[in-house]
Structures are given as structure tokens and as C-alpha cells.
Amino acid sequence: MQTVTFISNxxxxxxxLGCDLGRRxxxxxVFGLFGDMGAGKTVFVKGLAVGLEITETVSSPTYGLVSNYAGGRLNLFHLDLxxxxxxxxxxxxxLEEYLQPQGVSAIEWMERWVDLEEGRVIKxxxxxxxxxxxMIRYDGFSH
Ligand SMILES: Nc1ncnc2c1ncn2[C@@H]1O[C@H](COP(=O)(O)OP(=O)(O)OP(=O)(O)O)[C@@H](O)[C@H]1O
Ligand SMILES: [Mg+2]
Incomplete structure (x- = not known):
């Protein structure tokens, strides 16, 4: 799979960028998000939700591991590991079910996932x- 590099200022x-990928x-x-604190993962997920036509505002799932946003083109499951x-x-x-979501998953701190299989996740x-x-690098995807 080809990797796309995007510089965000x-x-x-x-x-x-999240919004564009959400539309597609x-x-x-499953979007597996890697990177340090403050790198922009949650900002990206907020855009992803808008791209999925979700009207509710995404916030970090502070108390649970998963937040579920319905009402858009597809459900969004937002996880923070x-x-x-x-x-x-x-x-x-x-959490395995979120690797085959009834909708779209966005998983922050994907580096915590211990037995990640290659190819199942858009990194x-x-x-x-x-x-x-x-600098945001992501696996290109089609369809
Ligand atoms: N180009 C940029 N893209 C995204 N965020 C940026 C950018 N420049 C500055 N910021 C700031 O960096 C912070 C990113 O915060 P965000 O909550 O998205 O990080 P995170 O990767 O989700 O961190 P955490 O691991 O703590 O959840 C925000 O305060 C945002 O305003
Ligand atoms: Mg975050």
C-alpha cells in the first residue's frame, strides 16, 4: 500500500484532512492513529466525524475507552488506548470488535495494541x- 505524506501547518x-478521509x-x-500527546490525533478525529456527516462534537473518551457517534453516514467508534x-x-x-466495526473506527494510541495484524488497519x-x-503519514486507501 502506498503511503501518503501530508504536512499540516x-x-x-x-x-x-480528517474531514476529507471521513468523506471517503x-x-x-479502521483508522489506527499513532503519535505523541498533542500530535493532533483528536483534532483529526473531529474532522473525520464531520466528514462522516456526524453533527455531534467529538471529545476525547476520557472516562471510557470508546465513544460511539451515530446519526451520520456511518457510525463512528472513537477509541483511546x-x-x-x-x-x-x-x-x-x-476491543477486537472495533477492528471489524459496524461503521468506522478511529483508535488513538494504536501503538498500545499488542498483536496488530498487518493490513487490517489504515495506519x-x-x-x-x-x-x-x-507531518502526517497515512496508508493510502481506495473505494
Ligand atoms: N498542525 C496542527 N495539527 C493539529 N493540532 C495542532 C497543530 N498545530 C497545533 N496543534 C495543537 O496541538 C494540539 C493537538 O491536540 P490533540 O488533542 O488533537 O492531540 P492528541 O494527539 O489527540 O493528544 P493525546 O495523545 O493527548 O490524545 C491542539 O492543542 C492543537 O491546537
Ligand atoms: Mg487525543
Whole structure:
């Protein structure tokens, strides 16, 4: 799969990238988001939701692992694995279903997922280049 590199110079540009990919997303797509704190993963998911025509505003799933947003073209499942420290916790959390979602999944801190199979996830890597610049690399996808 070819990798696309996108340079974002503002939160708005990262939001817009999410929005574009949300418009192109299909049922069953999983976006696995990698990158440090403050790299822009949640900003991207906010755009993804808008691209999926979800009207509710996305916020970080602080208290649970998963937030579900309905009412759009497809359901969005937003996960944040930051709090999962051990492989046992990952397995116990029973998150496998979100790799074959009835809708679209966006999973922050995908690096925590211990046994990620190649090819099942559209990987999106966020890298801080400066205060406002982010390099975002993602697996190109079609259909
Ligand atoms: N080009 C950019 N793209 C995205 N965010 C940017 C950019 N430039 C600056 N920012 C700022 O960086 C922060 C990104 O926050 P965000 O919550 O999206 O990060 P995150 O990757 O989800 O972090 P966490 O791992 O803590 O959940 C925001 O405060 C945003 O305003
Ligand atoms: Mg976040």
C-alpha cells in the first residue's frame, strides 16, 4: 500500500484532512492513529466525524475507552488506548470488535495494541515538527 505524506501547518488543516478521509471512508474502515500527546490525533478525529456527516462534537473518551457517534453516514467508534498499560488489559478490554466495526473506527494510541495484524488497519502517523507543523503519514486507501 502506498503511503501518503501530508504536512499540516495548523489544527484546521489537520481537521480538514480528517474531514476529507471521513468523506471517503467506508463501512468497516479502521483508522489506527499513532503519535505523541498533542500530535493532533483528536483534532483529526473531529474532522473525520464531520466528514462522516456526524453533527455531534467529538471529545476525547476520557472516562471510557470508546465513544460511539451515530446519526451520520456511518457510525463512528472513537477509541483511546492511552490508559491501557499492559497486554493483559488490552485483551481483557475486548476491543477486537472495533477492528471489524459496524461503521468506522478511529483508535488513538494504536501503538498500545499488542498483536496488530498487518493490513487490517489504515495506519495514520502524526509527528510534531514544530509548535504548529505536523507531518502526517497515512496508508493510502481506495473505494
Ligand atoms: N498542525 C496542527 N495539527 C493539529 N493540532 C495542532 C497543530 N498545530 C497545533 N496543534 C495543537 O496541538 C494540539 C493537538 O491536540 P490533540 O488533542 O488533537 O492531540 P492528541 O494527539 O489527540 O493528544 P493525546 O495523545 O493527548 O490524545 C491542539 O492543542 C492543537 O491546537
Ligand atoms: Mg487525543
Amino acid at each position: 495548523s489544527p484546521e488543516e489537520t481537521f480538514q 471512508a467506508c463501512r468497516g474502515h 492511552y490508559r491501557l498499560d499492559t497486554p493483559e488489559q488490552i485483551y481483557a478490554a475486548g 495514520v502517523y502524526f509527528e510534531d515538527r514544530s509548535e504548529t507543523e505536523r
